Amino acid sequence: xxxxxxxxxxxxxxxxxxxxxxxxxxxxxxxxxxxxxxxxxxxxxxxxxxxxxxxxxxxxxxxxxxxxxxxxxxxxxxxxxxxxxxxxxxxxxxxxxxxxxxxxxxxxxxxxxxxxxxxxxxxxxxxxxxxxxxxxxxxxxxxxxxxxxxxxxxxxxxxxxxxxxxxxxxxxxxxxxxxxxxxxxxxxxxxxxxxxxxxxxxxxxxxxxxxxxxxxxxxxxxxxxxxxxxxxxxxxxxxxxxxxxxxxxxxxxxxxxxxxxxxxxxxxxxxxxxxxxxxxxxxxxxxxxxxxxxxxxxxxxxxxxxxxxxxxxxxxxxxxxxxxxxxxxxxxxxxxxxxxxxxxxxxxxxxxxxxxxxxxxxxxxxxxxxxxx
Numbered sequence: 409x410x411x412x413x414x415x416x417x418x419x420x421x422x423x424x425x426x427x428x429x430x431x432x433x434x435x436x437x438x439x440x441x442x443x444x445x446x447x448x449x450x451x452x453x454x455x456x457x458x459x460x461x462x463x464x465x466x467x468x469x470x471x472x473x474x475x476x477x478x479x480x481x482x483x484x485x486x487x488x489x490x491x492x493x494x495x496x497x498x499x500x501x502x503x504x505x506x507x508x509x510x511x512x513x514x515x516x517x518x519x520x521x522x523x524x525x526x527x528x529x530x531x532x533x534x535x536x537x538x539x540x541x542x543x544x545x546x547x548x549x550x551x552x553x554x555x556x557x558x559x560x561x562x563x564x565x566x567x568x569x570x571x572x573x574x575x576x577x578x579x580x581x582x583x584x585x586x587x588x589x590x591x592x593x594x595x596x597x598x599x600x601x602x603x604x605x606x607x608x609x610x611x612x613x614x615x616x617x618x619x620x621x622x623x624x625x626x627x628x629x630x631x632x633x634x635x636x637x638x639x640x641x642x643x644x645x646x647x648x649x650x651x652x653x654x655x656x657x658x659x660x661x662x663x664x665x666x667x668x669x670x671x672x673x674x675x676x677x678x679x680x681x682x683x684x685x686x687x688x689x690x691x692x693x694x695x696x697x698x699x700x701x702x703x704x705x706x707x708x709x710x711x712x713x714x715x716x717x718x719x720x721x722x723x724x725x726x727x728x729x730x731x732x733x734x735x736x737x738x739x740x741x742x743x744x745x746x747x748x749x750x751x752x753x754x755x756x757x758x759x760x761x762x763x764x765x766x767x768x769x770x771x772x773x774x775x776x777x778x779x780x781x
Contacts, residue, residue, distance in 0.1 A: 420461035423452050424469070425577055427462065431471055431482055432579055432754065442472055442480035469578075470550070488552035491520045491747065494542050495557040495585065496527040496535075503689070503717055503736065504557070507585065510740035511555065518748070520552070527559060535559065536567050543571045547578050553747045557585040560633040564589070572598065581750040583743050587635040597758050599750060601743040603765035605635045608732050609642030611767050612686055612714050615730070617650055619773050621684035621712055624652075625659045627696055629688065636688035639716070643686060655679065665695035668702045675703065683711055684773070690715035690722040690731055697725065697772075712773040727771030738763050 427436075427443075436442050443451070448459040463480065466472045474480045493511055495504045508524055515522035525542040529535050539559065546554055554575055558568045568589040575582050586602040588595065616624050624647065626640055640660070647654075655678055663670035665687070675681060685700070687693035693715035697707050707713045707727060715722055718733035742761050750756060 419452075419454060420458050420465055423448065423454070423458070423462035424465035427466060428469065428471060428579065436482050442482055444479065488550050489520050490549055490551045491515055491522050492542070492546040492551045492554040493522060493524045493556075494527065494539065494554065495524075496559055502719055503734075506736045507740045510737045511744055514741065514744045523549075523551070532563050535563050539567055539571055543574050546580065547574060551580060553581045553583070553751045555583050555585060555743050555747055558587055558589045558633070561631040564633075572596075579754065581747065581754060583747045583750060585739065585743055587633050587638075589634075591634050592638045592641060595758075599746050599758050599761065601739055601746060601761045602635065602763065603732075603734055604760075604762045605638035606642035606645075608716070608765045609639030609644075609686075610646040611642075611765075612639070612732065613643035613646040615767055615769065616684045616686075616712060616714070616773065617647075617652070619712070620775060621773075622652070623655060623659075623678075623680055623682050624684045624686065625655075625661060625682040626686045627661050627663070627665065627688070627692065629664050629692060632688045636716075639686075639688075655682075661685075665692045666699055668699050671699055671703055681705075681711070684713070685711060686714050687716070689717050690719040690729055693729055693731075693772075694721050694725055708772050708774055712775070714773060718768055722768070722770070725772070727774075730770045730773040731768050732765050733768050734765060735763055 427448075430436055445456060445459045445463065448454070448462060449456060452459070463472070463474070467474070471483055472480050473483050491511075493508065495508065497504070512522050512524065523546070525538075525545070527535055527538050527542075529538060556572070558564050572582055572589065582598055584596075584598050584600045586600075587605075588598070588600050590596050592606065613624060624643070626643070628636065628640070644654075658677075659682075661671065661674045663674070685696065687696055693713055697713055700707060700711060700713070705711045713729065715729050715731040716734070718731045722729040722731045742763060746759075746761060
């Protein structure tokens with residue numbers, strides 16, 4: 409065997425990772441001697457000190473034990489009954505509240521202890537520190553598996569792959585909620601439970617065209633998740649199939665939902681005023697409706713508006729909001745079931761689990777709607 413191409417100070421960790429994988433694959437079983445230091449030295453081409461550090465690393469992970477005058481043996485793995493859940497912004501949006509509640513119920517019914525951690529800070533460094541802290545807690549506690557909602561925006565692009573790699577190194581299975589950590593058409597090696605965002609975006613665009621929209625635009629905020637990029641791609645493909653031309657000034661407004669000046673500048677660049685805006689979720693659409701009104705545009709008389717998720721705010725707005733329903737209880741159930749399957753069979757191929765996402769048509773896309781006084 410050749411030596412591992414890795415720095416000396418980290419070589420023992422890489423050796424321990426590979427030997428852990430051998431144990432997981434059944435190469436070394438209980439009551440059968442584990443490789444000696446000499447065998448590890450020969451296999452990996454390392455010095456005795458490095459081989460010894462790799463053995464100590466495996467001992468610290470609780471997977472092997474050394475017995476005087478007998479050798480090194482694999483320890484019978486303890487079956488963990490702890491599951492971790494990491495989601496952002498439960499206090500900010502009600503999207504994840506039913507998800508957390510249902511996963512907690514399912515874990516309790518199946519005899520698991522659920523540890524829920526929320527990424528609540530809006531400060532970049534604090535968000536990263538929080539996720540790192542939660543991951544370290546789950547790893548130290550030898551959790552059986554983790555359900556993880558990837559962080560959105562540049563912070564997510566930076567931290568998501570790192571956190572998942574930490575879990576991967578410790579052989580802790582992970583199921584992703586709502587979206588993957590890479591943009592379409594790429595695909596990570598993790599299970600993803602959500603909706604088919606390409607299809608949902610196409611469905612929104614088709615509906616808007618059917619009710620007369622000819623200049624459909626999109627609002628993208630700084631922390632929009634990859635899900636909305638996929639919906640945008642699906643919507644634009646539907647527009648192109650229908651032969652609809654893209655406006656000269658572009659059809660994407662990159663701004664926060666409450667940025668009136670950004671909206672004014674955007675409208676000024678357009679030769680023709682947009683007659684529909686698609687927002688990434690219902691909460692953002694509710695704020696953006698007020699921003700539109702500050703520029704003199706009424707919903708839906710002047711411009712139609714859509715959201716996503718069918719949060720409670722969608723039916724409480726005036727006019728009520730057209731949106732796409734995401735069944736968050738079913739999302740929780742599908743994610744929990746998949747995690748149990750992944751725990752039982754770690755070598756299952758990763759898959760996308762798409763839940764139904766019906767369009768809910770309300771007043772915000774009805775041109776004939778008249779505001780009630």
